[in-house]
Structures are given as C-alpha cells and as structure tokens.
Amino acid sequence: MTLKLYCFGESGNAYKAALTLELSGLAWEAVYVDFFGGEARSDAFKSNVNAMGEVPALVDTDHDYTITQSGAIQDYVVHLSQKLTGSTPEERREVLRWVLWDNHKLSSVAGPTRFLMNFLPEDKRPKEVIAFHQGRLKAAYAVLNDHLADKNWIVGNAITVADISCCGYLFYPEPFGFDRADWPHIDAWLTRIEQTPGWKHPYDLMPGSPADRA
Template sequence: MSDFKLHCFALSGNCYKVALFFALAGIEWDSIFVDYLGGETRTEQWRETVNEQGEAPVLEHGQTKISQSGVILDYLSEVTGRFGAQTAAERRDVMRWILFDNHKFTSYYATLRFIYGLQKSGETPVVEFLRLRAKAAYAVVDEHLTGRAFMVGERLTIADLSLAGYVFMPEDTGIEHSAYPAIAAWKDRISNMPGWRHPYDLMPGPTSV
C-alpha cells in the first residue's frame, strides 16, 4: 500500500494530470476507481464522503483529502519536492497557467472530446462553440511554447502536467493538431521522459462510453 490514494478513472484527463505526476516522479500510488460513467460522482453519498464538488480527481494522503487537480499538483510538488516552482514569481507563473488550463485549455477541449469524440455527437452548434474556443486556447499555449521547451523555467513543472491532461487522449475532436507544432514537440518531450505512460495504461476503468 502506498501513502497516496487517487480517486480516478481512465477516461479523465483531469485525473491523468495527477497520475502523470506520480509516473514521472517515480512515486508509488494506489488508485480508487471512480465510476463516473455509472453516475457515482452525482450521488449524494459520493458528494458527502468524497467530494462535494462532484469531481475527480481526489487525492488522499494520510488524513489529508484534496480535490481539484491544480491544488493536488501544488500539494504534491510541496510534499515531494518535484516539479514545483523555485521562486515566488515562478510560482505565480505556474499558477497562472494552471488557471488558464482550468478555465480555457482543458475545459473546452475536454468537453469537446467527451461530446464529439466519445459520445459521437457529430457536428452540432455546441461542438462548434467548444471547438472554436479550444482552438483559441491551443493557439495561446502553442505561441507560448514556441522557442521554449516547457511552460515555465525551461524544465517540467506542474503547469505542464496540468496542461497535459487531455493532450494524449486518442479520440478525434475535429481539431487539426498539425496547426500547433510547438504543442506537438512539447508532447513528444513529455512522452519521452522516463516513466511516462499513456492515460489508458495508467488509470483503471473503461476507455469508451
């Protein structure tokens, strides 16, 4: 048994952000499967005992229970000394990208991927809305990564891990990824690191809906 228990499921890129932290840091962890597709996160019981926000991932570490991938990543960087910021200014820069990720980059892309890539909605006004916004967020990150190896400080940080949540997911989103060459190179840089594993190899549960 590891010290770290992560409530997670394979389809969730938000969970992958944390699972990837453990994989790249070479730290043992245990998974607790969340039956998201079966509606577990919407039950009263799950919300009362695991997370009132109704979301995975949730990390348990001793008596500490934490939700929100951005808070979990920040906590893990502190307690393990890995992938964190080195100065106050860098810490703000890391958190700035984690917030941009939650608000725009992961947010629009993950929902587009779920509706279009997994539920196979076909082209709808909502898909068009999400894709336009996901592409705008991709363009901002691609521009930032142009001429840089990683988002902050020229080394892997939790800002990269947050943004990497959904970028390895295999489902079609109707976005042409060749339009974002700096993101493609950054993905290769991450997936070539020792310990890297694909989300569907790292977390439990089904990989289709």
C-alpha cells in the same frame, strides 16, 4: 504514506493528478471510479470523497486529508515531493498562471467537447455547442503554440505541473478537434513530455478506458 487517487482513465483532469503523482516519484495508488455508471454523483461518493461529485480526488490516508481539483492536488504533490515546480517564487507564480490558464481556457473546454463528441449517443451531440467550443479551443491552442515556439517547457528549464496541466487532454485518441500536426510547437512539446522518464499514456496510467466498455 498512502496516497489514493480517485480517478478513471477517460478523465483528463484525473490524468493531470495521476501524471503529477507518477512523475513526482511518490508512491500512490489508483481507485477506480465508475463515472459512466454514475458513481461520482452518488450520495456515498459525495459524502465520503468529494461533495462536488467529481474526480480527481486525492486521499492521503496517513494524514486523514482529502483534496480535490487537479490543480490543488498538484499543489499538494509539489508540497510533499518538492518537485515539478518552478525554482524561484516568480517561476512558481508563472506555473500557477499557466495552471489557471489551462483550467480557464483549455481543459475546461476540451473536456466537455471530447465528452459531447465521443461519449454521447450520436443523435444527442449538440453541433452548435461543439463548433463554438472548437472555436474557443483553437484560440487556446494558438496561445500555447506561440508560447512554446522558443521554449522546451512552459516555465523554466524543466517539466512542471504547468506542462502536466496543459497536456491533460492532448494525448487522448478520441477526436475533439485537436490535431498535433496543426500545432508544431505543441507537437514537439508533447513529444518531450512523452520522452520524460516515467511518462505513461492516460489509459496505461489509470484504470478504465472506452475499450473496457466496448
């Protein structure tokens, strides 16, 4: 089986797919996409990989199958590996619930906020937008922190793609208004993820980082 993940280090959404692949035990390889050079929005990329013009995209060359959206890639990796999901139908729906929550409330806000605060020139950073997003994020961190107050993992007794989805942006060093010290239950859970055998930091797991462009 040949699984190729189109990704770049700075993308927390790509990290969710990459970490899911890595922890699943399946063999996979990263294909670097020069996002900051415009590659994801090129006609070639849109025609051949993802019409939405985004990473991550997973290509299973053996099955001539391409799938995009981090949560759908996670679903395919779970399908192939039978790992990293709940152990009952109810647990699997609970995993889906948190993946959806992450997509709706956490990553979809954290990603743009981190982009605006770090990857735009300083004089082009929209202060009102950043402040608004940080307010929404604070509410999301509170929901996640409360949920983890009496749990090791988001669903059930082991790491699932729900954990991997929700942590997508939380290991990055660039500031976007998240400080682990403010959220003790999130902090302890991130430490548990870091201690999971096979875990890697996004900049170690995928090609490309701000250091390469410095």
